[in-house]
Amino acid sequence: MTQDSLVADNLPYLDISDPGFSIRSSEVMNAREASWCARTNYGLAVLRYDDVQKLLRHPKLRQGSYRWPALNDVTGEFARWWESMLLSQEGDNHARLRRMANPAFSPKLITTLAPKFTELATMLIDEFAPKGECDFIAEFTEPYATGVICELLGLPFERWRELADIAAEMGLALGVTFKKDLPTIEAATKRLFDYVEELVEARRAAPKDDFIGMLIKANEDKSQLSDQELLDMIVLAIFGGIDTTRNQLGLAMATFIEHPEQWALLAERPELGRAAVEEVMRVRPTVTWVTREAVEDFTYNDTPIEKGTTLHLFSQSATSDPRVFDDASFDITAERKPHFGFGGGAHHCLGHFIARGDMTEALKLLSQRLKNPRFNGEVEWLPDSGNTGAIRMPIAFDPA
Amino acid sequence: MKVHVNMDICLLHGQCVIAAPEIFSFDDSGDLHWVEVIDDSQVADAEAASDACPEQAIILG
Numbered sequence A: 001m002t003q004d005s006l007v008a009d010n011l012p013y014l015d016i017s018d019p020g021f022s023i024r025s026s027e028v029m030n031a032r033e034a035s036w037c038a039r040t041n042y043g044l045a046v047l048r049y050d051d052v053q054k055l056l057r058h059p060k061l062r063q064g065s066y067r068w069p070a071l072n073d074v075t076g077e078f079a080r081w082w083e084s085m086l087l088s089q090e091g092d093n094h095a096r097l098r099r100m101a102n103p104a105f106s107p108k109l110i111t112t113l114a115p116k117f118t119e120l121a122t123m124l125i126d127e128f129a130p131k132g133e134c135d136f137i138a139e140f141t142e143p144y145a146t147g148v149i150c151e152l153l154g155l156p157f158e159r160w161r162e163l164a165d166i167a168a169e170m171g172l173a174l175g176v177t178f179k180k181d182l183p184t185i186e187a188a189t190k191r192l193f194d195y196v197e198e199l200v201e202a203r204r205a206a207p208k209d210d211f212i213g214m215l216i217k218a219n220e221d222k223s224q225l226s227d228q229e230l231l232d233m234i235v236l237a238i239f240g241g242i243d244t245t246r247n248q249l250g251l252a253m254a255t256f257i258e259h260p261e262q263w264a265l266l267a268e269r270p271e272l273g274r275a276a277v278e279e280v281m282r283v284r285p286t287v288t289w290v291t292r293e294a295v296e297d298f299t300y301n302d303t304p305i306e307k308g309t310t311l312h313l314f315s316q317s318a319t320s321d322p323r324v325f326d327d328a329s330f331d332i333t334a335e336r337k338p339h340f341g342f343g344g345g346a347h348h349c350l351g352h353f354i355a356r357g358d359m360t361e362a363l364k365l366l367s368q369r370l371k372n373p374r375f376n377g378e379v380e381w382l383p384d385s386g387n388t389g390a391i392r393m394p395i396a397f398d399p400a
Numbered sequence B: 001m002k003v004h005v006n007m008d009i010c011l012l013h014g015q016c017v018i019a020a021p022e023i024f025s026f027d028d029s030g031d032l033h034w035v036e037v038i039d040d041s042q043v044a045d046a047e048a049a050s051d052a053c054p055e056q057a058i059i060l061g
């Protein structure tokens, strides 16, 4: 037996493809105590804060999900888009695309959207609040997350359902039945590209200084952002912006329902809105792990890591690591080290200013209007790993 | 114009290096370096980097 396999044999093992596997289980916590990483069915799981922090930006690692269509033996328009979009690119090409996209996602542009977020949230809450109950996902987080994207794209709110359905169908590509769902995914991808093309043409005819307008401006120099790359980028903003925000806001509500005193505190002190978003993303991130892949052989913490190895950086496990968080209990007034809910390094989430802004406005308003929220029936959850969240969340509350 | 990075909040994402490689760079050990005084031709790049920084750690003045 070689020394390498001896090291590997001493590591804990986690079966992450078991549908019952939870990133919040005691199994993961025990593994985190035993070692900085665990073996899994797909590469290594990194469990502690300092290691996740370092490996997120390690020069020997690249973003890991670019091969997803190929691994599933899938080709077609979805696969073409997935493999060429920003997140799957590295090095100079990635830097060029990111530079072109940055102005459209700048904090300045987002500040102008904040009043729109409030307006949208108020409209949705007004709809269901008098009943004293709702399905928080169907009646709030989904229309809100999609409505924000409509606002960003300059579409009327009425188009939200259409956009949400397309995104959900395309999102099947991230599931285990990718290959089986391919016809639906391909049809949805084609619809979204047609939609986006129409949008770009309309904005070219009537220029504006908004999100699409900024990207069209970047596209004036085609060597920096080609026509195809322009469309790919807008599709990424739609695809990446809807489910993540929908899930994260649902997780926020579930967390606050378990901590009613924190909800009451937020209602009293709306200036804690932003801190509430950060604290929720620390204890219950929708993105429970971030994937990286080794581009060459290297050694980390005395563990040899071979080229091609997949590393799952467990964000949730890292940000409850007792080595860094003495008291890791949910507290929106605590000063915390940063979480990894938006990833980090070169691939740090491009839409984080928007997400932070819209979730802050939503939580502030919700805490003031929905007093004493509680579950009101069974909550349906996605698996507690990968990108998680609730699909259905019946709640009751005292309207205020 | 002067460029400064608040290293207490910088998380070394390197978005500044992507946005303005003439001003910001990493050395081989992964430490961040930057040009402390820039001329007018570089101001737009510095502002792009400061906007792109996820931690808003870049101070221009």
Ligand code: SF4
Pocket: B005, B009, B010, B011, B012, B013, B014, B015, B016, B017, B032, B052, B053, B054, B055, B056, B057, B058
């Ligand atoms: S982008 Fe900001 S946080 Fe990242 S290295 Fe540059 S200054 Fe630091």
